[in-house]
Amino acid sequence: MGNSEGEYSVIGRPLIKVDAMAKVTGETKFADDLSLPRMLHAKILRSPHPHARILSVDTGPAESLPGVHAVLTGRALPITFGILPVSQDEEALAIERVRYVGDPVAAVAALDEETAEAACRLIRVEYEVLPAVMDLDEALRREDVRIHDYGPRGNIHKEVALTFGDVEEGFAEADYVREDAFFYEGSTHLPMEQHAALAACGADGKLCLWSATQTPHYVHRALAKVLELPASHIRVIAMPNGGAFGGKSDPFSHEIVVCKLSMLTGRPVKICLTREEVFYAHRGRHPVQMWFRTGVTRDGRITAMHFRSYLDGGAYGSYGVASLYYTGALQTVTYQVPRYKFEGVRVFTNKPPCGPKRGHGTPQPRCALEVHLDKIAEHLGLDPYEMRRRHLVPPDSVTVNQLRIGTVGLGECLDRVVERSGWKAKHGKLPFGRGIGLAGSAYISGAGLPIYWNALPHSGVQIKIDRGGGVAVFCGSTDIGQGSDSVLAYVAAEELGIEPEDIRVVTADTDLTPVDLGSYSSRVTLMTGNATIEAGRKLKALLFQVAAEKLGVPADRLRAAHRRIFDRDNPAAGMPFVEAAVLAEARFGTLGAVGSYTPPKGLGKYKGAGVGPTPTYSYSAAAVELTVDPETGFIAVDKVWLAHDVGKAINPILVIGQIEGSVYMALGEALMEEQVFRKGVHKIPSMLEYKSPTFLETPEMESILVETLDPAGPYGAKEVGQGVHLPVVPAVLNAISDAVGVRIDEVPASPEKIAKALENKRRGRAPEAPGNGRLPSVVFPEPVVVQPVGG
Amino acid sequence: MSSTEYAVGKREVHKELIRLRVNGETREVYIPAHKTLLEVLREDLNLTGTKHGCELGECGTCTVLVDGEPVLSCLALPIELQDRDILTVEGLAERGLAHPLQVAFAELGAAQCGYCTPGILVAAKSLLDGNPRPTRDEIKEGLAGNLCRCTGYVKILEAVELAARRMTRQ
Amino acid sequence: MMRLPAFRYVAPKSLAEAARMMADAGPDGMFVSGGTDLYPNMKRLQFDPRILVGLRHLPELQGVSGDPRLGMRIGSATPLHQISLHPAIRARYPALAMAAGSVATPQIRRMGTIGGNLCVDTRCNYYNQSYEWRRAIGFCMKRDGDICLVAPGSPRCVAVSSSDTAPVMMALGATVILAGPDGERSLPAAALYHDDGIAYLAKRPEEILTAILLPPGNGLRSTYWKLRRRGSFDFPILGVAASLCLAGDGTCTDARIVLGAVATHPVEAREAAERLLGRRLTPELIEEAAMAAYGPAKPLDNTDLTLAYRKRMTRVFVSRALRELAGFP
């Protein structure tokens, strides 16, 4: 959908965000900033046991505490829910069983938060404690302790085995076959804003929920299901999110609970989770054990690849099935992989559920793959850059696992970071303690399939023009800080030839705005952008028709820009946008138009083929230079260069903002962040002990934008919010090896691990195996054999 | 059960009339001593511009200025702050004219989700008031008590530098 | 929102009144200065005093006075920020300025006081947790329970002394002044601490720490090295405070090395210091002393990073601190 004129008046400009002034003045209202007359406050009582049966719940003493208006238990909300139709395994409040410390059990609405909390402490719950399984190995070993009674067996939530082409043949062809194991620890999103929600059930029985959510549409569906209300009687408004990163994209217990409490009390009810509770809400990065076996020719061409992943999913399904498939899907879209086998398993454990965090399921395998390739290059005596560069996937091709590739800017990304970082003069040449590492990656620009099966558009936009020249854009998308409201304004302004500040954007309100599936899977710019273009062009056609008549110029010679509609060949002949709007309304009646977007269907027909396809892949490359203190193992990251194929930068400020934020988050994961448990309980559920980098850990960053103008994207644009996270973590690990000659095949690469590895090396001891030392023993099912397309 | 089995009902709550000067306005609130400045700003004075991320002193989101110095409102008691000058993000702009820091943050995209922004803006104001042309390292040190999860901090550093340049030029 | 449990706040006008108010309050009362340690702990219900006696504004407790040649006095309510910037302290007692300037965050250094820092509660990641968390894992003896979760066989609590300035005060040979209803007494800083994670202070509950006296700073070299994950926010998981006097020919005439965050109290590495006495500092001698400092460090698994690592780092940090003082690269 590129613009043939090749010249834009809004797109590509470094504009300020439409909500920027509201955000810097404190005017923006987040969910917890709302309050309504007669509002009550809610608190949730949570399980103190990782795994237990609920024998009885006595709410009597809590109910009689003055100020308490309602006490809710699971019996009042018996219908299960979950983000994926295949794992509807969550209860708003546990009925018979609790599955992790922090699992919601009961809830109170009271006049103030302190009373609600005090009442929670008066609820008496009798538990029968069950054995808990706290890690992958235990989950696999203790088939007798089943956390859920669905899934193929034991605590296996989902298993998959797929083979594309004959990998054995490929390994036989290889000059070198290498196996490596990796462990990537779990981490959490840690948005600065704690989840909050306010529900108000009106006198008419209609319900409204204001929530810090990335996916109001899915919350809407879950509420209708669990509360047994017609969807048409529920309105969900997603408030601006104070950071989300995937952590606010499930329907949550607390959202359902405040709705129910409001229905019971007839008063508005608000909840704001504490920071500790946010650690329990989680849905963050899965801890994953991984294993790669790759065959290559002498020059580093891959002949076959076999990958296994073992995901520790926590207590519920969440997005887990998709996460599992994502660990195996995108290995093939960067460097050519002619034969590929993927086996994976996700297990349940008695911990807060894992789900999608920036990069959803792909940072772990990408990290492992890029380190694995680095080792291969080292073994073959090849420059890791040259080796990657030589075997890129070609544009407009189809991978062995049937993913359709569009434009590919990976080569240019690698070239640019190599050139800007001075890679050639540094790699292998810096003094001991300093090193540079490189990695490439790819990500989807929106998933090809929605979360639940339907044939409807993924994104809808409605634009209205009023006779004063005001333009309003309505869209279900949710601004989580990435600037999606601004992108709607930029695109609409571009199409109608006005300025973004002339536009009012109304988003994320299920009563007012057409559905957009939500701010996840990096889908928003591409999908809402295309939908906005469609709606904008419909309106532009009407404006051009009346303007052409008035100006006596053929409509196809008209152009709209800078609040005017004018003759491209004679720009002096034109009229203001407002005048055209008035003429058009006089002619056609009230001006409004809709646009929608549905991504193209994927090619694959095999089970699991729904995960991986996208309208277009974004590509990134990172170079990281760092200094290791060999005595303490502490790392100072000196500089990160990150090049990203964004297709087309709709606003370079927003693109660079996403790059810098991703680099930051990736460095946190690479070096320090971990969601870990001890004795059945989250070890460090606080902002002090869950280590996230501060201003003082910020390295220099250089962002490089590569534009490949992909025909699938609006003006050629691809995603940027998640893909840029991916190459940073492996580039750090590769840089550590370059700096001090030890491989840390584990994330985070914390100081103690580095110090230990160096010590082992000094003493001539074997390096420690990643994770707990060995791969879990899982007998994978017979793989589904998928023939390459056309082959 | 433990000795701490604690319930509100068990303890008498004394309220006091407290006079606070917030953003140049004198406001009176009738509150118990244990209500923190954060809670009073947000719940009694409806100044929800000040945000919170932990309420335990561990994130800096709730920062406000007291007599020009950055203070964590989640650990400050109004009872100790009578007759002091309290400044929140709502008081940064004067007569509707945004502070140069606010303008620079907006222009450079230093506020993504904007949740950490109020605390960082006031901390940065305090920094620039005391040190009008800080080096990048001094800015990092000055803001080291504020976490941000969106921006990677780079744009914030650039925005403080831009505002400092603009403020010292006049 | 984490909120404070209800209490009454009283603001004495003088030291004497403060002592009286505390005597009246009895076990229900606690002192508070900056509150940056106490309030988070109260929100987690590690403490729930009914009466707080505020010390922050008492005139007797304010400010830094004296002359480094004769010794200095620091009022206990002086904010850490002020101490870290004080010119004479920076020049003559740099370890103190460094330690005060490394505490927590800029905000907390403005709110938190030196008195509060010296009295800061011992820490343990089984204990600095919310009430609900502690209930889930089972309460420990420091609050509400009767066993130790870190060392289940231990008859006493082994929570970690986590003050940055405490080891420095010991290394500098400072004296603390305590004022109680019956008058004042002074103690060497080292005597302020007990080897017990619960009763970690030798101070009686009704006693106020009023001031710290620093001995003359002439010829004293001192430094502080702090191990922690991040450059800000984090408590020390190892602190090394060292002070030396070197004669004109480089012979060490006095040495003190004190380790923070390795036990329930700051631990003096006497043997290490003794190795230096009467000898000229060389890199080899420093290594020898650092090896000797490794012994007294007995970290346990109740803070960030593993105990083996933290123990190993004592040698590295002691060596680095001494090299810095000796002027070696």
Ligand SMILES: Cc1cc2nc3c(=O)[nH]c(=O)nc-3n(C[C@H](O)[C@H](O)[C@H](O)COP(=O)(O)OP(=O)(O)OC[C@H]3O[C@@H](n4cnc5c(N)ncnc54)[C@H](O)[C@@H]3O)c2cc1C
């Ligand atoms: C996020 C965070 C990070 C932190 N990081 C660090 C760190 O890196 N290093 C560090 O050392 N500390 C750290 N702290 C702890 C604390 O902030 C500091 O130790 C601070 O100096 C405590 O001083 P205060 O005046 O606020 O103490 P308060 O909280 O007022 O008091 C602490 C204790 O001392 C008692 N007390 C206070 N003053 C007196 C007095 N004059 N006489 C008798 N008893 C008294 C109180 O009753 C209380 O038990 C951190 C705290 C937080 C929240």
Ligand code: SF4
């Ligand atoms: S050391 Fe033991 S007794 Fe002390 S706080 Fe920690 S767990 Fe509790």
Ligand code: FES
């Ligand atoms: S809310 Fe986190 S420091 Fe106050």
Ligand code: FES
């Ligand atoms: S802008 Fe989102 S936390 Fe800073």
